[in-house]
Amino acid sequence: MQYILGVNEFWHDCAAAIFRGSELLAAVEEERLSRVKHHPGFAFAGSGPERAIQWCLDSQGLHDSDIGAVAVSIDMTVERLAGSLFDAILDGCRMTPLRSLVGELNQYRAVTSPRRHLLGATRGYFLDRRRFLAELRRRFGRLFFIDHHLAHARSTYWLSGFDEANIIVMDGCGEKYSTSLYRARGDEITPIGARYAHSQSLGLLYQNLTYLLGFGPFDAGKTMGLAGWGRCRPELGRYLTSNDHGYSIRLSEVKKLWRHARRAEIEDTHRDIAATLQRKLEEAAIALVRFLQGQTGCRKLCLAGGVALNCLMNSAIRESGLVDDLFVQPAAMDMGSAIGAALEVARRSNLPRPARMEHLFYGPAFDSDADIRPALEAWPGAAPPPTTSLTCPIAYTRSANIAADAAKLIAQGEIIGWFHGRAELGPRALGHRSILASPCSIEIRDEVNRRKGREAWRPLAPSVLEERAGDWFANPCPSPFMVLSFRVLDRQRHRVRGIVHADGTARVHTVRRQVDPRFYELIAEHERLTGVPMVLDTSFNLRGEPIVNTPAEALDTARRMQLRYLVLEDFLVELPR
Numbered sequence: 165m166q167y168i169l170g171v172n173e174f175w176h177d178c179a180a181a182i183f184r185g186s187e188l189l190a191a192v193e194e195e196r197l198s199r200v201k202h203h204p205g206f207a208f209a210g211s212g213p214e215r216a217i218q219w220c221l222d223s224q225g226l227h228d229s230d231i232g233a234v235a236v237s238i239d240m241t242v243e244r245l246a247g248s249l250f251d252a253i254l255d256g257c258r259m260t261p262l263r264s265l266v267g268e269l270n271q272y273r274a275v276t277s278p279r280r281h282l283l284g285a286t287r288g289y290f291l292d293r294r295r296f297l298a299e300l301r302r303r304f305g306r307l308f309f310i311d312h313h314l315a316h317a318r319s320t321y322w323l324s325g326f327d328e329a330n331i332i333v334m335d336g337c338g339e340k341y342s343t344s345l346y347r348a349r350g351d352e353i354t355p356i357g358a359r360y361a362h363s364q365s366l367g368l369l370y371q372n373l374t375y376l377l378g379f380g381p382f383d384a385g386k387t388m389g390l391a392g393w394g395r396c397r398p399e400l401g402r403y404l405t406s407n408d409h410g411y412s413i414r415l416s417e418v419k420k421l422w423r424h425a426r427r428a429e430i431e432d433t434h435r436d437i438a439a440t441l442q443r444k445l446e447e448a449a450i451a452l453v454r455f456l457q458g459q460t461g462c463r464k465l466c467l468a469g470g471v472a473l474n475c476l477m478n479s480a481i482r483e484s485g486l487v488d489d490l491f492v493q494p495a496a497m498d499m500g501s502a503i504g505a506a507l508e509v510a511r512r513s514n515l516p517r518p519a520r521m522e523h524l525f526y527g528p529a530f531d532s533d534a535d536i537r538p539a540l541e542a543w544p545g546a547a548p549p550p551t552t553s554l555t556c557p558i559a560y561t562r563s564a565n566i567a568a569d570a571a572k573l574i575a576q577g578e579i580i581g582w583f584h585g586r587a588e589l590g591p592r593a594l595g596h597r598s599i600l601a602s603p604c605s606i607e608i609r610d611e612v613n614r615r616k617g618r619e620a621w622r623p624l625a626p627s628v629l630e631e632r633a634g635d636w637f638a639n640p641c642p643s644p645f646m647v648l649s650f651r652v653l654d655r656q657r658h659r660v661r662g663i664v665h666a667d668g669t670a671r672v673h674t675v676r677r678q679v680d681p682r683f684y685e686l687i688a689e690h691e692r693l694t695g696v697p698m699v700l701d702t703s704f705n706l707r708g709e710p711i712v713n714t715p716a717e718a719l720d721t722a723r724r725m726q727l728r729y730l731v732l733e734d735f736l737v738e739l740p741r
């Protein structure tokens with residue numbers, strides 16, 4: 165059987181994935197291994213996913229000679245890169261006052277690296293990237309360069325389980341386009357309607373106003389969270405209009421909003437800007453869906469691209485009455501394009517379609533004593549069982565029922581680290597690299613945000629037993645990837661105040677026993693103890709850091725978060741206060 169390697173290496177969120185035929189075996193983001201969040205690619209003077217590629221090979225016991233094809237998730241030529249840079253500079257000047265534009269660029273460099281500048285990006289493309297691609301050719305043979313939006317489209321459609329669908333790809337930018345519409349039937353994906361240039365990018369629009377609100381690169385989730393605290397005001401949203409064919413962005417109207425740029429504390433105007441932006445995005449997305457549905461008559465929809473992580477937009481589409489079935493690629497940002505590029509090569513090789521994606525657990529695992537004990541024993545003063553005295557810096561025991569023990573701690577009000585199985589791909593913690601706590605208390609929610617270094621107003625999500633979701637949320641559906649929001653039922657809000665956002669919604673992760681039995685049992689035990697079939701679930705990381713990957717990283721992060729308890733597979737670890 166042919167093995168295919170998928171690679172994302174150009175913009176950001178560098179990643180690699182290995183397929184046997186069209187079956188996904190392993191996938192990991194470079195950031196989990198390099199510890200550089202949103203690991204930048206060559207366009208930002210970064211590097212390729214060398215560690216991710218090697219881990220994918222090693223995890224499957226493969227050699228270079230086993231790889232039959234390498235799929236690169238962008239087809240970027242020198243001419244296209246020059247056009248993208250010119251468009252970015254021109255559009256930036258049209259959308260942002262010069263002083264603020266310089267501030268944005270400085271902020272991006274500060275968050276990523278001081279090397280993120282035009283000269284560094286040029287060198288990264290012409291020298292570093294060419295060396296990287298030459299090394300891939302030397303090791304694996306022929307490379308296939310896949311159109312970026314086609315890679316996104318294939319990543320969502322071929323893993324949706326649908327036999328036909330409309331597809332919308334929305335991100336910051338690809339080679340030339342920022343939004344693309346497709347019609348898929350059987351194995352074929354065909355562009356339909358207009359494709360939107362970078363000046364019409366919903367992703368870059370959202371990012372620009374995220375900067376205006378005082379947040380940094382990749383902080384769109386903060387803007388989405390802030391939207392729940394504001395109100396939509398039409399006069400703050402003249403920059404984006406919807407029409408019969410989709411939408412139109414007026415950059416000059418965006419520029420006018422910069423007079424409200426945040427300088428200090430968040431004010432009501434900033435909350436209203438966020439709320440208005442969120443509403444306008446939802447309206448634009450629904451207009452695209454309406455246009456596609458009118459063109460094709462199809463009521464199944466697939467979404468991909470970074471904008472597809474906006475769970476409020478996804479839920480607005482679902483509730484619009486225009487779609488019967490919706491699939492959102494959970495690794496919707498550029499890490500997922502590595503999957504899509506490999507799947508496009510699989511299709512061109514006439515390989516069969518894969519099954520519907522049921523989970524994202526394709527990353528590294530550390531599930532043996534040999535993986536975990538060295539990290540425990542390396543802790544200064546570590547004490548093996550049966551020692552449990554708090555006078556010792558760390559104590560650990562092997563649990564006969566770790567799910568039940570963890571649920572008991574959560575029910576008692578503890579905040580715990582939870583490290584189990586293969587790591588999730590993508591930005592959402594789905595019960596394998598998570599911080600878990602009670603969903604019942606606002607005080608516990610605030611404490612989780614404080615310990616993670618998050619703003620106090622930001623919401624935290626629940627993981628709920630799938631079959632019990634209807635008892636707590638209005639009009640729910642299976643949501644295994646935390647990409648949908650549901651309204652919390654009025655009669656239940658007082659019982660789960662820790663996961664209810666200001667707008668009455670929650671970004672929900674539904675858990676099935678067949679997919680994740682250990683995490684399911686933890687939540688089921690929490691229900692037996694408290695009557696609440698859910699836990700608060702957030703990613704196991706501190707602000708500005710990637711999600712933990714190894715047991716040693718879990719221990720270090722738990723220590724810095726001042727957690728008292730950490731679960732490492734079957735080990736229950738007690739840390740000092």
